[in-house]
Amino acid sequence: MREVLANRLSRLLCVKSLVTLILTVVFAVMALQGQISQEFMTVYTVIIAFYFGTQLERTAQKGSGAA
Numbered sequence: 001m002r003e004v005l006a007n008r009l010s011r012l013l014c015v016k017s018l019v020t021l022i023l024t025v026v027f028a029v030m031a032l033q034g035q036i037s038q039e040f041m042t043v044y045t046v047i048i049a050f051y052f053g054t055q056l057e058r059t060a061q062k063g064s065g066a067a
Helices: 002-012 015-033 038-063
Strands: none
Touching: 002 015, 015 038
16 A cells, blocks of 8 residues: 555656646636636646646556556
């Protein structure tokens, strides 16, 4: 159990995850203030799509037995 928690924490602290989390917090704050611009929405969408796309591909590779 402790290994799983440590592994998840180490993955959370990678740069890609930190950028995504910070950007999501900024998005939430801007949404609450009603200040989301079209440019920010475009950048946010691209980054989130990239993040979840790479996560999905990594999961698919593990499922197929590839390293």
